[in-house]
Amino acid sequence: MRHEILDAPNFALLKLRFDGAGEQAVAESGALVAKSAAVTVQTSLRGGLIAAAKRSVLGGESLFQNTYTAGAAGDELWLAPAAEGDLKGRVLSAGESFFLQSGAYLAHHGPELVVDTRWGGVRGFFGGLGLFLLRISGPGTVFYGSYGALHEVEVGPGGYTADTGHVVAFTEGLEYRVRPFGGAKGLFFSGEGLVCDFSGRGSVFLQTRSPASLASFLHPYRPVKARGSSE
Amino acid sequence: MQFELRYQPAHTLAIVHLSPGEAIRAEASSMISMTSGLAVSTDGPLARGRGGLLRGMGRAMLGGESFFTNTFTAVGGAGHVTLAPALCGDLLVHDVRPGEDLLIQGSSYVAAPDTVTLDTQWQGMKGFFSGESLFFLRATGDGPVLLNAFGAIQTIDLDGELIVDTGHLVAFTSGIQYRVTTASPGLIASWLSGEGFVLSVTGKGRLYLQTRNPSEYGVAVGSSLPPREA
Amino acid sequence: MQYAVEHGPVFAWLRVLLAPGDVLQAEAGSMVTRTPGVQMDTRLNAGRRAGFFRFIVAFFVALARKLFGGETMFVNEFSAPGGGEVVVAPSLSGHIIGKQLGGGRRLFVQRGSYLASTGDVDTRVRFTGLRTLLGGEGLVLLECSGDGEVFVNSYGGITEVPVDGTFVVDTGHVVAFDGTLDFQVGSVGGLKSLLFSGEGLVCKFRGRGTLYVQSRNLGALVDWISPLLSG
Numbered sequence: 001m002r003h004e005i006l007d008a009p010n011f012a013l014l015k016l017r018f019d020g021a022g023e024q025a026v027a028e029s030g031a032l033v034a035k036s037a038a039v040t041v042q043t044s045l046r047g048g049l050i051a052a053a054k055r056s057v058l059g060g061e062s063l064f065q066n067t068y069t070a071g072a073a074g075d076e077l078w079l080a081p082a083a084e085g086d087l088k089g090r091v092l093s094a095g096e097s098f099f100l101q102s103g104a105y106l107a108h109h110g111p112e113l114v115v116d117t118r119w120g121g122v123r124g125f126f127g128g129l130g131l132f133l134l135r136i137s138g139p140g141t142v143f144y145g146s147y148g149a150l151h152e153v154e155v156g157p158g159g160y161t162a163d164t165g166h167v168v169a170f171t172e173g174l175e176y177r178v179r180p181f182g183g184a185k186g187l188f189f190s191g192e193g194l195v196c197d198f199s200g201r202g203s204v205f206l207q208t209r210s211p212a213s214l215a216s217f218l219h220p221y222r223p224v225k226a227r228g229s230s231e
Numbered sequence: 232m233q234f235e236l237r238y239q240p241a242h243t244l245a246i247v248h249l250s251p252g253e254a255i256r257a258e259a260s261s262m263i264s265m266t267s268g269l270a271v272s273t274d275g276p277l278a279r280g281r282g283g284l285l286r287g288m289g290r291a292m293l294g295g296e297s298f299f300t301n302t303f304t305a306v307g308g309a310g311h312v313t314l315a316p317a318l319c320g321d322l323l324v325h326d327v328r329p330g331e332d333l334l335i336q337g338s339s340y341v342a343a344p345d346t347v348t349l350d351t352q353w354q355g356m357k358g359f360f361s362g363e364s365l366f367f368l369r370a371t372g373d374g375p376v377l378l379n380a381f382g383a384i385q386t387i388d389l390d391g392e393l394i395v396d397t398g399h400l401v402a403f404t405s406g407i408q409y410r411v412t413t414a415s416p417g418l419i420a421s422w423l424s425g426e427g428f429v430l431s432v433t434g435k436g437r438l439y440l441q442t443r444n445p446s447e448y449g450v451a452v453g454s455s456l457p458p459r460e461a
Numbered sequence: 462m463q464y465a466v467e468h469g470p471v472f473a474w475l476r477v478l479l480a481p482g483d484v485l486q487a488e489a490g491s492m493v494t495r496t497p498g499v500q501m502d503t504r505l506n507a508g509r510r511a512g513f514f515r516f517i518v519a520f521f522v523a524l525a526r527k528l529f530g531g532e533t534m535f536v537n538e539f540s541a542p543g544g545g546e547v548v549v550a551p552s553l554s555g556h557i558i559g560k561q562l563g564g565g566r567r568l569f570v571q572r573g574s575y576l577a578s579t580g581d582v583d584t585r586v587r588f589t590g591l592r593t594l595l596g597g598e599g600l601v602l603l604e605c606s607g608d609g610e611v612f613v614n615s616y617g618g619i620t621e622v623p624v625d626g627t628f629v630v631d632t633g634h635v636v637a638f639d640g641t642l643d644f645q646v647g648s649v650g651g652l653k654s655l656l657f658s659g660e661g662l663v664c665k666f667r668g669r670g671t672l673y674v675q676s677r678n679l680g681a682l683v684d685w686i687s688p689l690l691s692g
Contacts, residue, residue, distance in 0.1 A: 009241070
């Protein structure tokens with residue numbers, strides 16, 4: 001499988017080219033841009049999950065994933081994240097872990113790669129937003145997107161602090177502690193106002209825009225519920 | 232104090248490098264990350280002198296700006312704080328000098344040190360059906376101001392007159408006058424045209440425009456979103 | 462008529478120099494600046510050669526769409542008896558390209574991707590089903606023909622695809638395509654995928670011609686941000 005990332009870092013687009021019939025890639029639902037006509041798609045429930053009635057339980061992740069299978073060598077599959085921003089692929093070796101914000105996951109390939117959604121990591125890393133941390137374990141390649149540009153920070157001996165809404169991913173080997181930031185917690189939209197103090201050795205990938213801030217910006221533009229309606 | 236701008240023009244990040252003892256005030260929701268040695272304090276509403284007006288405004292009218300600020304001070308040595316706004320787009324630094332103020336459209340302000348004073352100038356006009364409102368901050372003093380734009384930034388050295396859609400305005404220097412007017416003659420035509428209010432700007436000075444209009448974007452996306460409580 | 466696309470490919474806007482007699486038709490709400498000598502007239506986009514009955518139908522549809530929050534069908538016409546300059550921009554981030562029409566060539570443009578046109582270009586709305594009349598699923602296309610230039614905008618980057626055979630594109634990612642291509646709107650897989658895959662409809666193109674694909678999709682953005690909204 002060959003991959004090409006176009007239009008990075010602004011509106012990054014992932015082009016996958018299959019090497020032979022039967023080769024597969026798994027993608028987040030809603031990520032399809034285009035494909036060769038012979039590529040077939042199969043929808044399935046994410047492994048190991050209890051089916052929940054509401055999509056919002058999982059925040060930026062849907063219950064379903066789409067598995068695309070090539071019909072012939074040279075077949076193409078084009079995928080894009082929903083947010084305006086960048087996209088990167090990370091090759092993981094066997095047993096290597098990578099922590100990824102759930103809304104940033106785009107696709108992966110490599111039948112042995114594990115996307116662990118039930119990993120008991122820090123609860124409430126992203127506040128009450130419904131986003132959570134995925135633990136991705138190799139071998140395989142995982143593709144993830146960001147809202148805004150991806151800014152990599154190597155954590156030094158002094159540590160580093162970041163707003164959790166801007167954290168996309170970080171490597172294993174880092175220690176992290178989430179705490180409220182500043183005194184004006186009540187003013188912020190749910191999820192803002194939390195920061196994460198990183199220490200140890202590793203890299204943190206930040207996004208230069210925050211989905212929570214976008215949600216906050218869009219809130220007044222939403223249609224208003226009719227009086228007396230129940231949702 | 233040094234401003235480093237990266238990932239221009241779409242996803243611009245401002246890295247504000249602070250020397251020991253230096254401080255910068257930034258709009259509360261704009262912080263992304265910082266080095267560990269900075270002290271942070273949260274201040275009340277940004278504008279002085281017209282606090283009453285600000286209290287009466289809902290968040291919606293301020294375009295999502297909270298108008299609470301955080302002050303970051305490098306107490307334990309040099310450090311940096313990274314800042315960015317909510318929407319995609321560019322950032323710019325404008326140096327305010329004594330005698331030349333900068334008028335900033337409300338949601339375009341990001342940060343400035345204490346050598347720059349900010350006051351509100353409420354225009355008091357809601358855009359026709361568009362929910363836009365005109366609200367300026369006047370920056371006076373001596374120092375840099377960090378501004379954000381939705382989209383790319385067009386810098387115009389104006390000497391004459393230009394008609395500008397209000398949502399595309401970022402800031403302009405005090406040598407420029409502005410007058411609010413409707414885009415088309417007649418209110419129905421203005422509603423249908425989608426243009427709402429426009430500004431006629433005249434004079435001599437610098438004008439910063441953004442190539443996208445936040446409320447148009449809000450309407451384009453917002454109308455497809457799930458409804459909310461009133 | 463002279464024009465320039467500036468600030469592309471990420472936040473492009475279109476600057477047009479109007480000579481006396483020139484007319485630029487642009488999407489409602491797209492004006493950024495104009496010099497004082499430029500006039501703006503608002504009119505209903507019912508097609509240049511619309512008869513009376515067609516006009517009435519178009520008027521009521523336009524009013525319904527405007528009132529129920531659909532895209533507007535009103536356009537603004539800019540002219541400058543003494544010469545002038547106007548700048549127009551789309552609402553979403555992305556690029557703008559100009560396509561020359563003439564000699565019987567047709568261009569289909571996704572409704573949300575139409576920005577402006579010049580000269581004697583006729584734009585007729587085509588709905589691919591009754592549901593799309595009020596903004597439902599499917600593709601709402603503008604069929605452009607005549608003589609002049611059509612300006613289309615993309616949400617995200619634009620990729621030019623020379624189709625020779627078949628190619629499948631998610632409907633939300635279609636910007637424009639040559640009138641020489643056959644197209645068919647349907648679901649990406651079987652019935653299960655229509656309901657669960659999270660993918661919207663796709664458009665299957667067949668034949669020879671150029672297709673323009675954008676790397677972001679408003680529907681996907683809405684799905685991505687919705688779980689992060691409160692209330």
